[in-house]
Structure formats: C-alpha cells, structure tokens
Amino acid sequence: MDFLELAKERYxxxxxxxxKVEREKLDAILEAGRCAPTAVNYxxxxxxxxESPEALEKLKGCTPYHFHAPLALLVCYDREASWKRSFxxxxxxxxxxxxxxxxxxxxAASLGLGKTWVGYFDPAEVRKxxxxxxxxxPVAILPVGYPAADAAPAPFHEKRLAREETVFFDSFDGVxxxxxxxxxx
Numbered sequence: 001m002d003f004l005e006l007a008k009e010r011y012x013x014x015x016x017x018x019x020k021v022e023r024e025k026l027d028a029i030l031e032a033g034r035c036a037p038t039a040v041n042y043x044x045x046x047x048x049x050x051e052s053p054e055a056l057e058k059l060k061g062c063t064p065y066h067f068h069a070p071l072a073l074l075v076c077y078d079r080e081a082s083w084k085r086s087f088x089x090x091x092x093x094x095x096x097x098x099x100x101x102x103x104x105x106x107x108a109a110s111l112g113l114g115k116t117w118v119g120y121f122d123p124a125e126v127r128k129x130x131x132x133x134x135x136x137x138p139v140a141i142l143p144v145g146y147p148a149a150d151a152a153p154a155p156f157h158e159k160r161l162a163r164e165e166t167v168f169f170d171s172f173d174g175v176x177x178x179x180x181x182x183x184x185x
Contacts, residue, residue, distance in 0.1 A: 006110055011153035013114025016069045016145035025111045026071065029144070032107035033075075033100040039092035044082035045100040046136055048074040058129040059141070063121035069143030074126065075101045076136040097139035104142060114147035 001009070026049070033047060050056055050072040059066045066072065075097050082093030101117060108115045118141040126138045168175065 001110070006106060010106065010109035011157050012116035013143075013145075013147045013151050014065075014067050014116060014154075015148040015151040016067055016114060016143070017148045018070065019146045021071045021113060021145055025108075025113060026144075028111060029073075029104045029107045029113075033073075033104040036096075036100040036103040038096040038099065039083035042081055042083045042096070044077040044079075044093050045097050046076045046078055047100070047104075048076070048130060050074060055130075062125040062129055063118055063141060065116075065118045065120055065143075066141075067116065067143045069115075069145040071144045073101075073104060073142040073144060074130065074138060075104075075140045075142060076132065076138045078135055079137055080135045093137060094139050097137075101140045101142060108142075108144050112146075113144055114151060115142055115144045117142060 030047065030049070033045065034043075036045070038044065050059060051070070056066070056070075056072065059072055077093030077097040079091060079093055082091055082096060084091050105115050105117060119139075121138070121141055123138050126132065126141075132138065
C-alpha cells in the first residue's frame with residue numbers, strides 16, 4: 001500500500017479484539033516513533049507502554065476512551081529536554097510528541113493494527129496513575145490492537161473539506177477566521 005492510500009484507509013478503531021499485539025509489531029511501532037523528526041532533533045518524546053492488566057486498568061480511571069485495547073501508548077514529552085523557539089520561548093514539545101504519535105499511528109496501520117488518538121483524558125489522573133514526574137507532559141494516549149470483527153470507521157470518516165477550503169497559495173487575503181472560507185466545520 002502506498003502512503004497516500006494508507007493515509008486515506010486508516011481510521012480510528014474504537015473496538016478491539018482480545019488478540020495481543022506481537023512484540024515485533026510493537027517494536028516496529030516504537031521504532032517509527034523513535035525515528036520521527038523533532039525540533040532541532042532534541043527528541044523529547046517519552047513513551048510509556050501500557051500492556052499489563054494493571055496498567056491498562058489504571059487507564060480506565062484517566063479516560064473513558066480506552067476502548068478495552070490490549071495495549072496503549074502514553075505519549076509525553078520532557079519539557080526540560082524540548083526545544084523552545086527563541087522568538088517567543090514557545091515549547092515545541094507538544095508538536096514533537098504529536099509527530100511521534102502520528103508516525104506510530106501510521107506504522108500501526110501499515111501492520112494491520114487498529115488504533116485511535118485519544119486526547120480526551122485527565123492529565124492530573126494520568127500523572128497520578130502512572131507516577132509521572134512534573135517535567136513529563138502527557139500529550140496523547142494511543143490504544144492499539146487488532147480491530148474487532150465488527151469494527152468500522154465512524155460515519156463521517158470520509159467527510160473531508162475540499163482542498164480549496166484548507167489550502168491557500170501565497171496569501172490568506174479575504175479569508176475570515178472561523179468562517180467557512182477558513183475551513184471551519
């Protein structure tokens with residue numbers, strides 16, 4: 001499958017089978033995250049693999065969107081290791097963690113695994129449950145596993161705005177923030 005086909009075919013899996021993810025596939029997913037580009041190559045991502053029954057049970061106290069996956073990846077960044085933009089001191093750690101998460105999602109899809117990006121979680125509960133130090137900032141939870149036999153994309157999965165609504169050349173002239181012309185839904 002070529003990349004664009006993979007990008008279009010992948011979907012957020014919200015129902016998983018009980019089948020465990022093989023170590024080789026997990027290793028490939030983690031390698032995809034490890035080699036992801038990060039700002040100034042500082043590599044501030046820190047990924048906690050949640051696979052024991054105890055660790056997965058804790059996840060249920062942090063988010064209702066665990067989907068009973070047999071594996072989850074908690075993607076954080078180390079704010080003491082992330083690059084800060086000199087102009088405004090903007091921390092690029094969340095961007096780096098997002099890139100890492102995206103690459104891991106796409107690798108999982110290429111291996112026939114289901115996954116979904118979960119951003120709806122209580123950071124305080126995540127910190128407490130997994131005893132995260134203050135310098136680690138949780139960004140995403142990635143439940144991973146084999147899709148259940150009846151797993152399917154959400155009804156709106158294929159709904160995409162026209163490219164003209166989201167891509168502009170040379171200028172944003174005439175585009176009103178928050179309007180349909182700016183690509184708002």
